Amino acid sequence: MYYNVHTHPHSESEDVLFIENLYKNFDHKIEGRKVSMGLHPWYLDAGNLDEQFNILAEYAGKSEVLAIGECGLDKLSSTDWDLQLRAFQLQIKLAQDLGKPLIIHCVRAFNEVLVQLKKVEVPVVIHGVNNKLSIVQPLIDAGFYLSFGKSLVGGNAAILNTFKATSLERVFLETDDADIDIREIYKSAARIRDISENEIVLQLEKNFLNVFQS
Numbered sequence: 001m002y003y004n005v006h007t008h009p010h011s012e013s014e015d016v017l018f019i020e021n022l023y024k025n026f027d028h029k030i031e032g033r034k035v036s037m038g039l040h041p042w043y044l045d046a047g048n049l050d051e052q053f054n055i056l057a058e059y060a061g062k063s064e065v066l067a068i069g070e071c072g073l074d075k076l077s078s079t080d081w082d083l084q085l086r087a088f089q090l091q092i093k094l095a096q097d098l099g100k101p102l103i104i105h106c107v108r109a110f111n112e113v114l115v116q117l118k119k120v121e122v123p124v125v126i127h128g129v130n131n132k133l134s135i136v137q138p139l140i141d142a143g144f145y146l147s148f149g150k151s152l153v154g155g156n157a158a159i160l161n162t163f164k165a166t167s168l169e170r171v172f173l174e175t176d177d178a179d180i181d182i183r184e185i186y187k188s189a190a191r192i193r194d195i196s197e198n199e200i201v202l203q204l205e206k207n208f209l210n211v212f213q214s
Contacts, residue, residue: 002201003208004182005147006036006070006103006127006174016182017208019066021103026059036103038069038091041077041084049083053090061098066212068095069103070127073116076107088116095122101211103127103147114138123211128176132158133165140166145211147172150180152188160192168193168203 002016010033011018020033023040037060039052060068071091073084095102101123106113117124124144129136130151139146146166151159152173163171173185190197 001205002182002186003172003204004175005125005172005208005212006149006176007182008177019212021070023070026055030062030064033064034066035064036067036069037065038067038071038103039087040070040105041072041074041079041087044079044083044087046080046083049087049090053087053094056091057094060094060100065100067101067103067125068098069125070105071102072105073109073112074105074107075109085116092116092120096120101125104144110135110139114142117142117144125172125211127174129162130155130159131162133162136162136166140170143170145170145172145207147174148189149174149176149185150178152185152192153180163189163192168200169207172204172207 004016004018006021007018008021010020017034020035022035022037023043026037037056039056045052068091071088073088092102099122104113104124104126106126125147126139126144127147129146129148136146148163148171152163173182173189175182186197186200190200
């Protein structure tokens with residue numbers, strides 16, 4: 001089984017388990033699917049955060065919801081910083097209360113994200129990692145999981161080095177919104193690590209069971 005821990009288009013395949021991310025329409029039918037739900041920093045409503053969060057909280061406890069997120073902090077977003085922080089803090093508490101993992105969106109705000117997650121006890125997955133090792137090393141040291149995507153397919157040397165330096169026990173793979181097959185990312189991951197694809201498949205299955213079904 002291949003695991004795609006963060007994807008936006010709804011997809012189905014017999015040998016791929018998808019976690020489909022929802023950042024709105026939390027009340028839509030999700031029976032039979034695996035999803036994550038969260039308030040993305042890009043789409044926060046300054047005058048309506050409480051209502052946005054209350055709707056999220058109403059549906060986040062459903063068994064189909066495997067994680068809270070993507071949520072986090074983004075310094076390139078036009079969204080007010082204090083609003084981002086407030087929404088992030090609310091979702092961290094929600095994840096803690098529900099005992100569900102967090103899927104994190106982070107752009108140029110790793111230090112700030114680390115501060116907010118300092119006392120978090122649920123698993124943390126940093127999605128869409130495409131940074132050099134020195135930037136994400138504190139995340140690795142904190143015991144977080146790193147999820148890599150299309151950056152592994154033809155990525156630059158610094159990103160590939162980050163992937164090679166990250167323990168496979170802390171790795172996930174994803175497609176996000178890219179038009180690419182998760183199997184291609186697995187193939188690239190195996191080639192970069194110079195190991196068999198089956199070895200990656202088996203380890204990421206263990207990671208998935210540890211984080212999302214523990």
